[in-house]
Amino acid sequence: MFGYPLVNVLGACLIITSMLVVLARTGRAAAWLYSLQSLVLVAVLASLGAVTGSTELFTWSATAFATKVVLVPAILLFTLKKIGDEARTDLPPKLNPMKSVALVAVEVFVCFVAVSGIDLPTAAEVRPTLAVSLAHFFIGLTCIVIQRSIFKQIFGYCLMENGSHVTLALLAPQAPELVEIGVATDAIFAVIILAVLVWRMARYARTLDADDLCELKG
Amino acid sequence: MDYSILLICLLGCPVVAAIAMALLPAKATPRGLFEAIHVLSLAVVAVSGLWLVASVFAGSDIFALGGWFHLDGLGALFLGLIAVIAPATGLYSLPYVAHDVADGKLGPSQVKQYYVFFSLFVFSMILAVTSNNIIMMWVSVEATTLSTVFLVGVYRTKLALEAAWKYVIVCTAGVAFGLFGTLLVYANAADVMADAHQAVFWTSILPMAPALDHSLTMIAFVFAAIGFGTKAGLFPMHTWLPDAHSEAPSPVSALLSGVLLKCALLIVLRFYILAAANVGAGFPQLVMVILGVLSVGYAAFEVYRQRDIKRKLAYSSCENVGLIAVCFGIGGPLGIIAGLVHCIAHGLTKALMFCVAGNVMMKYHTRDLEKIKGILAVAPVTGVLFVAGCLALAGFPPFAMFVSEMAMILAGIAADALWLVALVLVALVVVIMALVTMITGSALGRAPEGMARKDVPALALVPECVLLALVVLLGVALPGPLFGSIERAGAIVMSYEDEYPASENLFEGALAALAGDEVEEEVSE
Numbered sequence: 001m002f003g004y005p006l007v008n009v010l011g012a013c014l015i016i017t018s019m020l021v022v023l024a025r026t027g028r029a030a031a032w033l034y035s036l037q038s039l040v041l042v043a044v045l046a047s048l049g050a051v052t053g054s055t056e057l058f059t060w061s062a063t064a065f066a067t068k069v070v071l072v073p074a075i076l077l078f079t080l081k082k083i084g085d086e087a088r089t090d091l092p093p094k095l096n097p098m099k100s101v102a103l104v105a106v107e108v109f110v111c112f113v114a115v116s117g118i119d120l121p122t123a124a125e126v127r128p129t130l131a132v133s134l135a136h137f138f139i140g141l142t143c144i145v146i147q148r149s150i151f152k153q154i155f156g157y158c159l160m161e162n163g164s165h166v167t168l169a170l171l172a173p174q175a176p177e178l179v180e181i182g183v184a185t186d187a188i189f190a191v192i193i194l195a196v197l198v199w200r201m202a203r204y205a206r207t208l209d210a211d212d213l214c215e216l217k218g
Numbered sequence: 219m220d221y222s223i224l225l226i227c228l229l230g231c232p233v234v235a236a237i238a239m240a241l242l243p244a245k246a247t248p249r250g251l252f253e254a255i256h257v258l259s260l261a262v263v264a265v266s267g268l269w270l271v272a273s274v275f276a277g278s279d280i281f282a283l284g285g286w287f288h289l290d291g292l293g294a295l296f297l298g299l300i301a302v303i304a305p306a307t308g309l310y311s312l313p314y315v316a317h318d319v320a321d322g323k324l325g326p327s328q329v330k331q332y333y334v335f336f337s338l339f340v341f342s343m344i345l346a347v348t349s350n351n352i353i354m355m356w357v358s359v360e361a362t363t364l365s366t367v368f369l370v371g372v373y374r375t376k377l378a379l380e381a382a383w384k385y386v387i388v389c390t391a392g393v394a395f396g397l398f399g400t401l402l403v404y405a406n407a408a409d410v411m412a413d414a415h416q417a418v419f420w421t422s423i424l425p426m427a428p429a430l431d432h433s434l435t436m437i438a439f440v441f442a443a444i445g446f447g448t449k450a451g452l453f454p455m456h457t458w459l460p461d462a463h464s465e466a467p468s469p470v471s472a473l474l475s476g477v478l479l480k481c482a483l484l485i486v487l488r489f490y491i492l493a494a495a496n497v498g499a500g501f502p503q504l505v506m507v508i509l510g511v512l513s514v515g516y517a518a519f520e521v522y523r524q525r526d527i528k529r530k531l532a533y534s535s536c537e538n539v540g541l542i543a544v545c546f547g548i549g550g551p552l553g554i555i556a557g558l559v560h561c562i563a564h565g566l567t568k569a570l571m572f573c574v575a576g577n578v579m580m581k582y583h584t585r586d587l588e589k590i591k592g593i594l595a596v597a598p599v600t601g602v603l604f605v606a607g608c609l610a611l612a613g614f615p616p617f618a619m620f621v622s623e624m625a626m627i628l629a630g631i632a633a634d635a636l637w638l639v640a641l642v643l644v645a646l647v648v649v650i651m652a653l654v655t656m657i658t659g660s661a662l663g664r665a666p667e668g669m670a671r672k673d674v675p676a677l678a679l680v681p682e683c684v685l686l687a688l689v690v691l692l693g694v695a696l697p698g699p700l701f702g703s704i705e706r707a708g709a710i711v712m713s714y715e716d717e718y719p720a721s722e723n724l725f726e727g728a729l730a731a732l733a734g735d736e737v738e739e740e741v742s743e
Contacts, residue, residue, distance in 0.1 A: 156391070160391060167398065171402070171405030172408055175404065179404075186357050186360050197383055200379055201383065204379060215376070
């Protein structure tokens, strides 16, 4: 259960936790579950670091812990507090849980098929996790599309970003530190800006329902 | 002259300006101070940017900060666009913001927000065109989104916030595809290069491109085309574009449409070059043709259908980005040169038209074309600029877009893609109808009762006149150094094919080949 098998098992845990984020009923629960899923991501990075001997990955896991496990959920929980009663954040998604799970299952299957065609030496041992990271990306996209609450749509972006992070670690474990810092910093800024925009929407438009935000169609 | 220091100054100046303005208190600081810092910063961008562009046109290849930044002939063309359009729209912002303050649409904090994010926006675009590190390229494109969100939503109305939300969520999700494509290229390159740390540099990856894994390169190109194509406004990822362009202040719309879309296309082009060097030009050209034709076809009818002046112009941007993609899809020296010339021509023309739309909004307080009548009668200079801008956008001579569209048609004929040329021409006819209708309906006609005959402030008209002069100049005769640099940029794109060395006179050679083909056909007949 150590080495690459452990990485692949943790990869499977990523899918489960990301499903939990998508299915969370409240914004608060989604934030905590996202923190949990990021903890799994940290474990993936650290175990991958141990397997490949890449010291960069240990540093990445430390920065991922600070930014994804602590900072991003804290920003989102703070935003929820700021919004208060100005608008409803806990709107149900457009798709019921059963359909959401089925959709994610299809995405995971398609990603496994797509990744089986890739012939890259660095990815040979971690093909299942590579498929998971790609699927993770699409689960994030699904989260954006199916959520009615624009607050919960932020988690979709976060999941997509986590998927990219895992792919970067799997395919380029020796990537320079600055690359990872660039990607992580960008993600933090993106979450801050999305959170500010959600807060302004609640304050000025009194709604966080994506269905109310379609006056500009056409 | 150490151009690498100048490049760092160019990058640093807008950031320093943004930080300086951010540190000033919004309410206690007079608007003039924000304006002074804003103008000073843009003046430095204009001077240092054009200086760098001139040095690259003269044959320099500039690297800075250990290869993280690189300005080649291709990037210089786009930097030139930034160095011209950013100061022009920045100057136009002064009367525009003053008008919005007088109208009560913007308060002190929003004015500060506008000028701070305008500088950050300019910085992020310069970063995008000068980045040699492919991850930094992605970060810079993402940064263009993050720096413009609060410019799009600066009015804080429900519609502006809706547009800002759609913009940020569609673009960040879209550009995440670009990150995936970038990572695939990096991982692929790191596998074949002796020093994995060099695999982040575009200039290091390009010579190794033929050795990359073919299927991964194709997947990476599709991801990059979708991701950065979202930012460029290509159909069907364009959904953010009409909303953001219509709700943003007009100078921001001008900068978004005139420059930002082209910066995103430059990144797509960088990936196009890698993919062409790896799997041949056929695959990336096919992807570009599909995205381009869909964009042109869809957007042309939307241009005709829209009643809102800024949404009409926004869809026109989508259509023109599609035309550029079609040019790159046609390929060959003529196609690539046509695409690059169209980037410049459309950038200048659209910046002009969005600024003119801003004049119209200052005068009529509406974007509804049904209510905008008789511009020539109530604001004669704006009216003339409006008519000239519409004709320029429709591709009439003697304006710049006529040259690029003719080159595109020639490229299509040279490549035997007659069906493609026919499809594009049909769409162009629809666009011409829409723009001529705009002239007859809004520039002419009876002005609303009681509207005084008074144009917008001279400070708003000056940058527009400069832009129009450039559009005419490029339409009448492309200056030699500029055309030479376009050819050199074309040669960089064509570098995957050995028959087009960088020193070759691409355009004349291609035209001669086209004429030679016709003579051969006549002889055989």
